[in-house]
Amino acid sequence: MAAALAAALATTAGVAACSGGAARAGLISVSNGGCGTSWHLAAPGWHTFQVHNAAAENAEIDLVNPANGAIYAEVDALGPGTTSPMRLNVGSGSYAFRCLFEDFDPLTGPTVTVTGHSRGSPAILPVTSTDLIAPSLVYHHWVAAGLDTLVSQTGAVATDIRDGNLGAAKAAWLTAHLTYERLGAAYGAFGDFDAEIDGRPDGLAGGVISAQWTGFYRLEYGLWQGQSARQLTPIANALATNARGLRAAWPSMQIDLLDMGLRTHEILENALQFQLTGHDDYGSGTTLATTGANIAGTRELLTVLRPLLAPRYTGLPAVYTWLDRLQTLIGQAKGPNGAWLSVSALSLSQRQQIDAATGQALEELAPIATITEPRRT
């Protein structure tokens, strides 16, 4: 590495110039020998830099506060010989370019200081993979505990069905399904197990009559369509078996650190697409309960990420405000006897309130994935 860097230094001429304005954009040339070596900032305000990668490797270029490494702006995956704009509102403070070339140590260019008291684009401390490991382990343990519960509850469903207690099986089905949905199995968290445990008939030839369709929704369809215990027993047994299989596999399944942040909005994105539309109502009319379980799963992710988010995301209180409001609205949306209602049975006003709160919660959640994306520093 040292030798390569020295060679690169010998062949590099890092040129930098800066001006603002769309017409005279500042050119910032970076290479693995010089990261914006001679640039200046004439004044605070909006600036557009044209960042040019003069090196032979891909680069990530950040404009940072050199005092603490907080990032004002970044250009990700800048290929050799390419140029990309970087735009920000420069305020009072210290600025330096930091270049992260593949296979090279990070390189920080000279610091430029803007005096005075202008407020510019805020800088955010990057989150690293190391930062995410502890939260992901806590989350992994939490899921493991949930899977223990799931195994026991899916076992109970199978027992009820084998015994022909279909009324009891319906109640047990809901309990077990909500346990699963609380685990936030959005977008492939559990790999192939998710299709076995919670798959939809869409995409299967024949749809709801497909023999390939299995899992919670298949069971829901059968229970609420009045299918017989004998017909449903193999499906319930398979569900219990798959739950045990997932529990057994889970200790060796890793959580992609990038997913920790992504899940914070993806779980509810899924709820909006499949539960609040009623798509995933196969007879029980419990998609609002499922949404409630999805909120709980989202909250768990927020809890484990909170130490990283609190100093970085000023919108975090609003996340909780809207999750709380959504949860309250869902709690109020039950029938007179306390039973869950399908979304189509809600009043227009109830449904619009729930959809609005979900949408706003999602907007508030969306920045978290960007902030907690693991970055090199």
Place this chain on the structure above:
Amino acid sequence: MADNADPGRRAFLRGAVGAGAAGAVAGAAGGYAYRATRPAPTSQRTLENAAAGVLPPVPFHGKYQAGILPQSQRQTAVVSLNVTADGRAELTDLFRTITERARFLTAGGTPPPVGIGAPPSDSGVLGPSVVPDGLTVTVGVGSTLFDDRYGLASRLPARLTPMRAFPDDILDPAQVGGDLVLQFSAGNADAVVHALRDIARHTRGGMQALWRIDGFTSPARPAGTVPRNMLGFMDGIANPDTSDRAQMNRLVWIQPGTAGEPAWTAGGSYFVVRLIRMLVEFWDRVDLTEQENMIGRRRATGYPLSANGIHATPDFATDPSGAVIPLTSHIRLANPRTPQSADSRILRRGYNYDRGLDQVGDLDIGLVFTCFQQDIKRQFETVQTRLAGEPLTDYISPFGGGYFLALPGVADGSDYLARALLA
């Protein structure tokens, strides 16, 4: 040297986010310029600008909302929404957010970058810099906003009611009414949907769409005439002259001190939206003479049956029995051109719509009829009542819409829509 300042990004209940230098676009232009909006030929330059997507910005600030007087643009979307804001403070925040987004979108500019703190602030649909493309955003309130939720019952405009059903209507309740209406009009469909998407994104918790319809204005064919509706006839020929300020004050704008009207409504205008399906397959099976007698104009030329010229005034007085222009024709019933009917004239702003198929495979196309006026009963309802039972009703089927009050304009960078209502 710094770029031009961006406006800060305001979102529902989040205030201005991002560190934008305050972005009040300077200068209250004093309202949308009164310009002739007689549906005469659009200039070649305007057509080219619209096609290229580079229509200049329409000044947002003024005594009146800027989207009311101009001729129909090439594209529009009318969206009815219900307010989900919790209480008066959130409602105020909703109107402030709509205002600030509309102010930015109509002016155009580069959306503020977000660094590593959020997904991009703009959808990018219009490219890296938002082009105005002549965008106007017109906001109205429906009578349901004045129920007990926000303490506004005492401020209900005197002439604002739910839309009534007329004898020939077949209304779909899911496409009627709404607490708010937003109309986005621009040179191109991408600018319209970009603006709708932006405002929806910034107001998710505050309002939820109830129904939506998109419309378009056809080019004048042949060039130099008046755009046609889906019946093949030129539409909106006889409109009040929007360059005549006195006439606008008599017909369109709610005047200060109007009997019964709360003071906050001054500078507003009642905004009627009617969604009218045209049964074009049936229409196409009708003889041309019969079609022209139902309308009262020639299909090819737009001329009144009794005159030579699109804008020629049909002389109903010399044709009292309807020998030339039948008494039941649309133009004669809609605007009899008598002294008694003068104050029932409305400012019509129609758009064609085309949204797919019905259940028997026929085309679901028709007219997004919008009109502005000072008094719905005196104007739109009077006209509509005169039209009841006209022969044309067999070929059209109103199915939705609503009555709204288009709010007074936004005076300047510190003002916001509905400020006087909520004060």
